[in-house]
Amino acid sequence: MLAVYTGLCSLCSRPSSTLGSNLQALLDASGTPRLPNAQVTFVLSSRSNAYGLTRAQNQSIPTSVCALKTYLNRHPGATREDYDAEVARLVVESKPDLVVLAGWMHILSDRFLDIVNVPCINLHPALPGAFDGAQAIERAYEAFKRGDIHHTGVMVHRVIKEVDRGEPLVVRQVDIGPGDSLEDLETRIHKVEHEIIVEAARLLT
Ligand SMILES: Nc1nc2c(c(=O)[nH]1)N[C@@H](CN(C=O)c1ccc(C(=O)N[C@@H](CCC(=O)O)C(=O)O)cc1)CN2
Numbered sequence: 001m002l003a004v005y006t007g008l009c010s011l012c013s014r015p016s017s018t019l020g021s022n023l024q025a026l027l028d029a030s031g032t033p034r035l036p037n038a039q040v041t042f043v044l045s046s047r048s049n050a051y052g053l054t055r056a057q058n059q060s061i062p063t064s065v066c067a068l069k070t071y072l073n074r075h076p077g078a079t080r081e082d083y084d085a086e087v088a089r090l091v092v093e094s095k096p097d098l099v100v101l102a103g104w105m106h107i108l109s110d111r112f113l114d115i116v117n118v119p120c121i122n123l124h125p126a127l128p129g130a131f132d133g134a135q136a137i138e139r140a141y142e143a144f145k146r147g148d149i150h151h152t153g154v155m156v157h158r159v160i161k162e163v164d165r166g167e168p169l170v171v172r173q174v175d176i177g178p179g180d181s182l183e184d185l186e187t188r189i190h191k192v193e194h195e196i197i198v199e200a201a202r203l204l205t
């Protein structure tokens with residue numbers, strides 16, 4: 001079973017119809033030889049307009065929204081860590097064997113990691129230790145234009161407290177061409193993402 005996070009990648013400049021595309025890759029692979037032992041059983045988003053929710057609902061998969069600002073407004077005095085504990089409670093309630101972050105754009109504190117006692121993995125559009133954090137594709141593209149790098153990559157890694165520093169499980173290099181636009185690179189990276197997120201989920205289920 002998979003409890004899958006999908007959050008609107010607020011940094012994405014892509015049209016809304018492509019959001020949740022990595023969740024869709026998992027949905028499409030579930031029950032096939034590419035991902036024979038896993039089903040997406042729950043989708044949680046931090047944004048109510050995340051298209052991944054629609055993708056899940058189209059397949060009658062339970063969904064939930066837990067927005068940070070809404071949670072803090074409804075719980076005066078609550079902290080970001082309290083929010084993480086609420087997110088963890090929702091995840092644990094779905095009894096997953098694996099939690100997949102695909103466009104979940106909140107840094108999770110130990111409160112989450114201490115409560116969720118199953119493996120948690122994250123899809124990150126960069127090579128290990130290269131561009132940790134948000135806007136990794138844009139930063140890699142700028143570094144390429146400066147001549148600092150000649151390629152970038154994508155990885156799926158275990159989630160630990162240190163952002164994007166968990167054990168890499170699947171890593172793929174992505175080349176950048178001299179005439180590439182940022183959109184060209186994004187398109188190439190997303191294609192690889194859709195492959196390795198399934199590969200990583202298969203490794204752990
Ligand atoms: N404890 C961990 N939490 C998360 C990890 C992780 O490895 N360990 N991975 C991230 C995903 N991610 C990169 O892969 C990432 C996403 C967002 C940010 C970030 O700076 N977020 C800001 C808010 C940005 C926004 O809301 O638009 C923040 O949390 O303040 C960094 C890395 C998921 N969580």
Ligand SMILES: NCC(=O)N[C@@H]1O[C@H](COP(=O)([O-])[O-])[C@@H](O)[C@H]1O
Nearest residue numbers: 009018019020021022102103125133
């Ligand atoms: N740092 C985390 C991060 O940047 N995650 C990125 O969010 C996008 C989600 O796309 P999707 O909604 O189409 O699956 C993906 O490109 C993923 O690499």
